[in-house]
Structure formats: C-alpha cells, structure tokens
Amino acid sequence: xxxxxxxxxxxxxxxxxxxxxxxxxxxxxxxxxxxxxxxxxxxxxxxxxxxxxxxxxxxxxxxxxxxxxxxxxxxxxxxxxxxxxxxxxxxxxxxxxxxxxx
Amino acid sequence: xxxxxxxxxxxxxxxxxxxxxxxxxxxxxxxxxxxxxxxxxxxxxxxxxxxxxxxxxxxxxxxxxxxxxxxxxxxxxxxxxxxxxxxxxxxxxxxxxxxxxxxxxxxxxxxxxxxxxxxxxxxxxxxxxxxxxxxxxxxxxxxxxxxxxxxxxxxxxxxxxxxx
Numbered sequence: 001x002x003x004x005x006x007x008x009x010x011x012x013x014x015x016x017x018x019x020x021x022x023x024x025x026x027x028x029x030x031x032x033x034x035x036x037x038x039x040x041x042x043x044x045x046x047x048x049x050x051x052x053x054x055x056x057x058x059x060x061x062x063x064x065x066x067x068x069x070x071x072x073x074x075x076x077x078x079x080x081x082x083x084x085x086x087x088x089x090x091x092x093x094x095x096x097x098x099x100x101x102x
Numbered sequence: 103x104x105x106x107x108x109x110x111x112x113x114x115x116x117x118x119x120x121x122x123x124x125x126x127x128x129x130x131x132x133x134x135x136x137x138x139x140x141x142x143x144x145x146x147x148x149x150x151x152x153x154x155x156x157x158x159x160x161x162x163x164x165x166x167x168x169x170x171x172x173x174x175x176x177x178x179x180x181x182x183x184x185x186x187x188x189x190x191x192x193x194x195x196x197x198x199x200x201x202x203x204x205x206x207x208x209x210x211x212x213x214x215x216x217x218x219x220x221x222x223x224x225x226x227x228x229x230x231x232x233x234x235x236x237x238x239x240x241x242x243x244x245x246x247x248x249x250x251x252x253x254x255x256x257x258x259x260x261x262x263x264x265x266x
Contacts, residue, residue, distance in 0.1 A: 004107055008114075009147070021198070022195045026191050045144070046148075049147070052227075
C-alpha cells in the first residue's frame with residue numbers, strides 16, 4: 001500500500017506550529033498562551049514522528065518521549081505561576097505584567 | 103486519489119480547524135476542549151506513522167493528564183470574563199505566522215529522504231523497541247528527565263502554596 005509522502009506531514013506540522021505562534025501573539029490570557037505553546041510542541045512532535053517513520057530510526061520517538069516529559073513539567077510550572085500571578089493581581093492578562101518594563 | 107491520502111487530508115483538515123479554534127475561541131474552556139480534539143487527532147497520526155506506543159502516551163499524558171490540569175486551573179481561577187482581543191496585533195501575528203509557516207515548509211521539505219525505507223514490520227515503534235533504545239542509548243537523559251519531573255513537582259507546590 002502506498003503511503004502518504006513525508007512532505008505532507010512536514011507541511012501540516014509547519015501550519016499547526018504557525019497557528020500556535022499566532023495564539024501566543026494574540027491571546028490575552030496566560031492559560032490560552034500556554035495552550036498555544038502546547039500546540040506548538042505537538043506540531044514539533046509530529047515532525048519528529050514523521051521523520052522517525054520515514055528515516056527508519058527509532059530515535060525520533062525517543063525524542064518525542066522526552067519532549068512529552070519536558071512539556072508536562074512546563075505545563076505544571078506554568079500553571080503554578082499563573083495561579084500565583086492571579087493571587088497577586090486578580091488577572092491573567094500578560095499585558096498587565098510589565099513590572100520590568102522600563 | 104487513493105484512500106490513505108484521502109484519510110490524511112480529512113484528518114489534516116480537522117487538525118487545522120481545531121488548532122484554529124484553540125487560538126481564536128474567546129472562551130478558554132472551549133479552547134481547551136478544541137485542544138483535546140487536536141491532541142487526539144495528532145495521536146491518530148502517531149499511530150498511522152508506526153508509533154503506537156507514543157500515540158498511547160499522547161492520549162494518556164497530553165489529552166489525559168495535562169489537559170485535566172489545564173481545565174482544573176481554568177475552573178479553579180473561575181475565569182468567566184472573556185478577554186479583550188489584541189486587534190492591532192492580529193495582522194502582525196498573521197503576517198509573521200504566514201512568513202514562518204512558509205519558511206518552515208520550505209526548509210523542512212528541502213531534503214527528501216528515501217521514499218519508504220521502513221518495511222512495515224510489527225517491531226518498529228513497539229514498546230519493546232522504544233524501551234530498548236531508551237534504556238540502552240538514552241539512560242542518562244531518562245534519569246535526568248525523572249529528576250526534572252521531581253523538580254517540577256516541588257516547584258509547583260512551592261509556587262502555588264498560599265503564603266502563611
């Protein structure tokens with residue numbers, strides 16, 4: 001059975017990654033920004049798996065395993081920071097976090 | 103157009119639509135549900151690409167654990183008010199994302215490897231093969247990942263704890 005070519009998967013993951021970038025830029029809610037980052041990580045994972053399949057090497061899948069572990073840690077720490085920020089200023093708008101802005 | 107390509111395009115269309123919904127739905131809970139859909143479709147792609155173990159992990163860890171955490175925090179903070187949108191940023195973001203997508207596609211598709219080098223064996227992508235690679239060649243990163251998870255647990259407790 002003929003399979004779908006590699007390039008299709010690569011272009012699809014590039015599109016999904018770009019959509020995630022839009023989310024990081026336009027959303028004004030920290031949780032939505034974090035979700036967009038998760039979307040970008042998943043687009044990269046799709047690239048890893050596609051290359052692993054088409055190059056016949058298992059290392060891509062191992063890389064995805066580690067990306068998942070790091071993404072879980074990132075989500076936990078990010079959401080803890082969101083809770084902590086919300087306690088301080090009753091808002092999750094990243095535009096209001098400009099204490100370091102000169 | 104033969105059947106695998108048709109299925110691919112259907113799933114790809116659903117994936118793009120659900121990722122657009124993640125980004126553009128005003129309510130965060132709806133975005134989270136759209137993200138669950140996107141993650142499940144990506145896990146289908148993983149299974150199709152002979153990575154069944156990673157696909158199962160995707161459903162368990164991402165669509166299961168991480169998204170439950172997201173929904174828990176959304177409901178914990180009770181963010182009912184929909185956010186104002188950054189209208190001025192939208193065109194800039196769309197333009198830069200378009201540019202980024204074009205550059206990424208061009209760079210990624212530059213090198214075309216051999217058409218179909220992996221014979222569809224039962225072994226490739228199985229838990230056994232993944233574990234063999236993980237515990238032979240990648241033992242040190244595996245242990246570092248476990249330390250990272252421990253640090254994340256401690257950090258989350260310290261950050262989210264109420265100051266007394």
